[in-house]
Amino acid sequence: MADVVFILGAGASRQGGAPLMSDFLDVADNLWRTNQVREKADFFKSVFEAIGRMQAVHSKAQLDLKNIESVFNAFVMARILNKFPGDTDFSGEAVEDALKQLIAATLQKTLLFPVQHGNIIAPKPYPGFASLLDYLRREAHPQRSVAVLTFNYDLGADYALYANRLGPDYCLDGAVSEGVPLLKLHGSMNWGVCSKCSEVVPWGLNAFFKTFSYRHLSDSETAQLDVWSQFEHLTHCDAKVAPLPFLVPPTWNKSDQQETIRVVWQRAAKELTDAEHIFIIGYSLPETDAFFRTLYALGVVGGMPLKRIWVYNPDRSDNVEKRFRQLIGPGAEARFRYIATPFNDAISDIKREFPARR
Numbered sequence: 001m002a003d004v005v006f007i008l009g010a011g012a013s014r015q016g017g018a019p020l021m022s023d024f025l026d027v028a029d030n031l032w033r034t035n036q037v038r039e040k041a042d043f044f045k046s047v048f049e050a051i052g053r054m055q056a057v058h059s060k061a062q063l064d065l066k067n068i069e070s071v072f073n074a075f076v077m078a079r080i081l082n083k084f085p086g087d088t089d090f091s092g093e094a095v096e097d098a099l100k101q102l103i104a105a106t107l108q109k110t111l112l113f114p115v116q117h118g119n120i121i122a123p124k125p126y127p128g129f130a131s132l133l134d135y136l137r138r139e140a141h142p143q144r145s146v147a148v149l150t151f152n153y154d155l156g157a158d159y160a161l162y163a164n165r166l167g168p169d170y171c172l173d174g175a176v177s178e179g180v181p182l183l184k185l186h187g188s189m190n191w192g193v194c195s196k197c198s199e200v201v202p203w204g205l206n207a208f209f210k211t212f213s214y215r216h217l218s219d220s221e222t223a224q225l226d227v228w229s230q231f232e233h234l235t236h237c238d239a240k241v242a243p244l245p246f247l248v249p250p251t252w253n254k255s256d257q258q259e260t261i262r263v264v265w266q267r268a269a270k271e272l273t274d275a276e277h278i279f280i281i282g283y284s285l286p287e288t289d290a291f292f293r294t295l296y297a298l299g300v301v302g303g304m305p306l307k308r309i310w311v312y313n314p315d316r317s318d319n320v321e322k323r324f325r326q327l328i329g330p331g332a333e334a335r336f337r338y339i340a341t342p343f344n345d346a347i348s349d350i351k352r353e354f355p356a357r358r
């Protein structure tokens with residue numbers, strides 16, 4: 001288990017161009033209206049129609065239909081309860097699948113990968129983040145083991161780790177790997193689902209780039225890392241995987257297919273238990289996020305004595321800081337710091353805390 005654990009939220013991909021959870025639907029709506037997602041337009045349309053229907057019914061209820069996470073939760077609940085406002089023949093499953101298409105297409109369009117000397121590089125500041133992880137593992141004194149927990153579906157961190165020969169190791173099976181554990185708690189755009197055995201099938205970037213190349217792009221261009229668009233070439237049980245990425249809504253919901261991602265969650269809780277240093281970057285701990293609160297409580301309580309839990313977030317209104325202070329409680333207060341800076345500044349700041357070997 002790692003002694004330095006990083007937790008990344010949507011804010012970590014902000015500099016690279018990805019939307020936050022709160023403006024995700026606005027960005028998606030704009031892509032759709034300006035015809036930038038032509039091949040996925042029907043999916044976008046059915047998501048916005050479904051939101052419209054929910055709005056009509058739930059105008060009095062406390063349902064934040066502007067936030068992609070609460071919409072995802074609402075769609076899943078509607079499917080499970082078999083109750084969707086409006087049409088009786090409305091398929092909750094179809095609209096949930098459409099939402100996954102919308103999420104993946106929006107991230108693919110917005111988080112762009114610059115091209116340098118015929119190779120794509122990870123969006124900023126992920127290359128610097130991967131260098132930091134490499135530094136902690138090899139040059140810091142003492143050398144540190146690291147793990148990354150992320151709520152993000154996108155491939156920014158994945159690609160940076162891959163390009164730095166740091167894995168990543170998704171820890172979906174029990175196999176031991178040299179790579180940095182990248183625990184994608186809400187799934188990933190390069191994970192498929194086997195259409196026969198329903199297992200989650202990660203398409204590691206190492207394997208992906210053996211078949212696909214972006215070398216035709218010139219240096220002034222940017223690339224969309226469109227792994228899931230190639231899912232027809234990914235097989236399991238001698239069959240193509242389903243044409244949708246494995247994305248999990250941010251709720252605890254045992255009755256759902258989330259069982260399949262349980263190993264990742266268990267590993268994440270264990271990493272939190274054993275961590276000495278926790279750095280939380282670009283995650284603002286929404287009031288409604290019971291998932292993280294529970295994971296934190298189960299993971300950290302009773303584990304290794306924490307030396308640090310630092311939160312990096314550009315929010316200066318102190319709302320985010322307050323929420324974290326409440327979560328952490330008086331016990332860990334002495335080790336808690338809130339630093340109101342974005343991800344790229346956090347990288348150099350953290351590096352200074354771990355001196356190099358002489």
Ligand SMILES: [Zn+2]
Nearest residue numbers: 194197236237
């Ligand atoms: Zn299978």
